[in-house]
Structures are given as structure tokens and as C-alpha cells.
Amino acid sequence: NSWEAVGLKKARPRIYLDYNATSPCRAEVVAAVSKTAAAVFGNASSPTVEGRAARRILEDARDAVAGALGASSASEIVFTGGGTEADNLAILGAVRRAPRVRTPHVVTTAIEHYAVLNTCRLLADTGVKVTFVGCDSRGYVPPQQVISALRANTVLVSVMHSNNEVGTLQDIQPIAAEARRRGILFHGDAVQSLGRVPLNLARLNADLVAFSGHKVGGPKGVGILYVRKGVDLAPVFGGGQQERARRPGTENVPAIAGLALAVKMAAKAQPRESIRLAGLRDMLWAGIQREVPHVALNGDPAHSLPNTLNVSFWGISGEDVMMALDLAGVAVSTGSACAVGAHKSSHVIEAMHPGTSRGCAPVRMSLGFRTTDDEIAIAIERIPPVIQRLRGSGKSCCCNAG
Numbered sequence: 001n002s003w004e005a006v007g008l009k010k011a012r013p014r015i016y017l018d019y020n021a022t023s024p025c026r027a028e029v030v031a032a033v034s035k036t037a038a039a040v041f042g043n044a045s046s047p048t049v050e051g052r053a054a055r056r057i058l059e060d061a062r063d064a065v066a067g068a069l070g071a072s073s074a075s076e077i078v079f080t081g082g083g084t085e086a087d088n089l090a091i092l093g094a095v096r097r098a099p100r101v102r103t104p105h106v107v108t109t110a111i112e113h114y115a116v117l118n119t120c121r122l123l124a125d126t127g128v129k130v131t132f133v134g135c136d137s138r139g140y141v142p143p144q145q146v147i148s149a150l151r152a153n154t155v156l157v158s159v160m161h162s163n164n165e166v167g168t169l170q171d172i173q174p175i176a177a178e179a180r181r182r183g184i185l186f187h188g189d190a191v192q193s194l195g196r197v198p199l200n201l202a203r204l205n206a207d208l209v210a211f212s213g214h215k216v217g218g219p220k221g222v223g224i225l226y227v228r229k230g231v232d233l234a235p236v237f238g239g240g241q242q243e244r245a246r247r248p249g250t251e252n253v254p255a256i257a258g259l260a261l262a263v264k265m266a267a268k269a270q271p272r273e274s275i276r277l278a279g280l281r282d283m284l285w286a287g288i289q290r291e292v293p294h295v296a297l298n299g300d301p302a303h304s305l306p307n308t309l310n311v312s313f314w315g316i317s318g319e320d321v322m323m324a325l326d327l328a329g330v331a332v333s334t335g336s337a338c339a340v341g342a343h344k345s346s347h348v349i350e351a352m353h354p355g356t357s358r359g360c361a362p363v364r365m366s367l368g369f370r371t372t373d374d375e376i377a378i379a380i381e382r383i384p385p386v387i388q389r390l391r392g393s394g395k396s397c398c399c400n401a402g
Contacts, residue, residue: 013375015330017371018332018365019307019366019367020215022220024370025214025219026262029219029258032257033254033257036254036258040254041054043250044250058253067264068263069199069211069267072201075229076228078224078227079251079252080223081252082214082220083113083215084212085223085247087116089235089236090158091106091120092119093234094155094185094207094234097232098155098185102153103127103153105151106154106157107146108133109134109146109170110134110135111135111352116160117347135351138303139163139167139168139300143174150178150182154184155184156184156186157179158187158189160188161192161209162193163192163299163348164191164192165298165348165349166298166304166352167304167310168300168304172186173203173205177205186208187207190209191211191215195215195269195273196305196307197270199267201228207227207231208227208228208233217262217266222255224263233246235247237249274306277368277371280367281306281367285309287379291384292387294314298310308365310364313361313387313390316387317360318346318361319334322363324386328385329382332363333363334364335364
């Protein structure tokens with residue numbers, strides 16, 4: 001029995017600490033999606049009564065999202081099929097619309113989400129020059145390092161607002177301001193920031209910002225790309241003229257209605273949720289430090305997402321910890337959900353600690369709107385026996401204690 005194997009009696013409920021991978025869909029959002037799907041089936045591009053009803057919901061959602069995110073106009077909001085598509089549209093669309101230069105140049109960082117990292121690698125395979133700027137041991141990318149990488153042929157800079165693995169926040173405003181001064185477009189992935197830290201698009205200086213619905217209690221398969229007014233963006237897909245000819249395809253109106261509600265709820269709750277989640281995260285880290293020896297923090301809690309804790313349990317792999325904790329009723333991850341199954345060490349941790357094997361050890365615990373004090377207390381109770389059993393099993397990873 002898996003519960004007895006880790007020295008615990010069978011317990012419920014399961015403790016979900018993987019909100020950076022995805023969040024439960026809010027009950028209000030489920031109701032909104034269901035109601036819209038049942039009552040409004042028209043194509044939002046159709047001039048019929050049914051189509052106009054769908055269009056009304058679509059544009060109301062666009063207005064709501066623009067207001068919640070601080071966009072200057074609803075026309076700056078483009079609905080996509082998720083955060084990954086939003087990142088791809090921003091990067092590929094910006095490069096394809098760039099002024100004609102012999103060899104376009106893109107600047108990004110070594111710790112981006114794979115939606116950005118692999119898209120930039122794809123561009124590099126086509127002849128676009130790409131510079132990957134490194135970070136320090138906290139996962140922080142100094143703005144001057146990015147600015148120093150800019151060239152005369154640079155057409156796009158992409159730096160994430162917050163890191164999805166370790167939670168470190170990046171100071172993107174000075175980078176975006178300098179990029180704009182030079183006529184270079186700036187893109188930021190803010191998928192993990194929404195609802196967790198203050199966000200106002202009009203003040204961010206960014207030209208393109210990506211968001212995802214399912215990180216904040218919205219439905220999966222729907223996202224947002226903010227496109228600052230005046231920015232010319234080429235579509236990635238061929239098709240119709242939906243979303244102002246930026247993202248062709250019939251809009252998923254029920255999911256977009258749910259997304260808009262989730263964004264509104266997350267933005268409204270953000271000031272108090274940030275404080276609450278930071279307290280729970282700190283409680284979790286204090287409990288782990290107290291009960292588990294040889295554990296290290298990855299990231300910078302002083303400048304980080306309030307919901308994210310990334311630690312390395314020395315001597316055992318993050319994947320072994322994740323699987324054992326799952327059996328013990330605690331859901332965590334080893335990093336980006338998009339990398340699950342790749343059996344690779346964390347590229348983020350490797351960038352933070354080059355020349356070491358620390359990248360195979362991290363475990364990410366991320367909290368959300370349903371996380372409670374009692375759940376954190378239960379997690380602190382369940383984690384130590386799991387780590388003790390793994391360390392006593394003779395299994396080890398490539399990293400060493402210290």
C-alpha cells in the first residue's frame with residue numbers, strides 16, 4: 001500500500017500544490033461557460049441574430065479583460081488558444097512584420113518558458129540570430145545585461161515577467177523602455193503573474209504580453225495576447241479575419257466568457273491574495289526547513305511570486321520526490337508542466353547554477369486560491385517521511401549534499 005510505504009495512514013483530502021501547472025476551474029467560471037454554451041451558439045463573425053448575440057458576449061469579455069489588466073483600449077486584447085499560442089503569435093508575428101533587415105536579431109533569456117525558448121530556437125534554425133542572456137543565482141536577469149545585448153538589427157526583445165519554475169520576478173520596465181526608445185518591440189510572458197502580483201499594462205512599457213486562462217481558475221485552451229495600439233503583428237496561421245486579422249478561426253465564445261470572468265475575479269482579489277499566499281508559502285518553507293535536513297531554496301523569495309516555492313532536497317531527484325509525494329497525497333512538480341516526460345534537468349536551475357548538477361533536484365510547490373492553512377500544515381506533515389524514505393532507500397541522484 002502506497003500510504004503505508006511512506007509511513008502515513010490513508011488520509012484525505014489530497015493536497016494540491018501545483019497551481020503553476022494549472023488551477024481548478026472556479027465554480028463561477030464553470031457556470032458562466034455552461035450558461036453561454038447552452039444559450040449562445042452563434043458564430044461571432046456572422047451578421048445573424050445568433051451571431052450578433054455571440055459577438056456581444058465576445059466584445060463584453062474583451063472590455064472586461066482590458067479593464068482588469070489596465071489596457072488603454074479593448075482593441076489591444078487578442079484572444080488566443082492559450083498562453084503558448086499567445087507567446088508564439090507575439091514572437092513569430094513580430095519577427096515576420098519586422099522592418100527588412102538582412103539578418104533579424106532577437107534577444108531573450110536562458111530561463112524562459114519553453115513556449116518562448118523553443119520558439120526562439122525555431123527562429124534560430126531559420127537563420128534569425130538569437131541571443132540568450134543568462135541570469136544570476138537567484139534567477140534574476142539584470143536589465144543592463146539584456147540592454148547590452150541589443151544590436152542595430154535587433155527587432156524583438158522577449159523577457160518573462162515572472163519565472164514559472166522558481167517564481168523570480170524580472171524588472172522588465174527599463175528593458176521595455178530602452179527597447180521602445182530604439183524602435184525595438186518588447187514581449188513579456190506574464191502567464192504566472194496574473195492575479196498574483198500587481199499588473200497594469202498601460203504602465204508596463206511592453207508592446208506584447210501573454211496570459212493564460214487556466215492559471216487563474218479559468219478554462220483551459222484559451223489565452224490572451226496584449227498587443228499595444230500601433231504595433232503591427234503578422235498572423236501565425238492562415239485563415240479568416242478574426243481578432244482583427246491577428247488570430248484566424250472561429251472564437252470560442254463560451255471559453256472566452258469564462259476567461260474574462262476568471263481574469264476579473266483574479267485581478268480583484270490580487271491585493272489580498274498576494275499577502276495570503278506569501279504567508280502560506282513562507283509557512284511551508286519554514287516547516288520544511290524545520291523538519292527536513294539538507295534542503296536548499298531555489299530563487300529569490302524577496303522578489304518572487306508570492307505563491308511559488310522551489311526547493312532541492314539534496315541527494316534525491318526531484319522526479320522521485322514528485323512521484324513519492326503524489327502517492328502520499330501531495331501534488332507538486334519538478335518545474336514546467338510542458339517539460340514533463342522529457343526526463344531532463346531544469347534548464348532554469350542549470351542557468352542559475354551553471355557547472356553543477358543541481359538541476360536534477362528541484363521540486364516546485366505552487367499555491368492558489370483554494371490553498372488553506374490546514375492544507376499547508378498537512379503538507380508539512382507528509383513531506384518529511386517521504387524524503388526520509390527516499391534517502392534511506394539507497395536511491396540517489398547526481399547531486400550531492402552541498
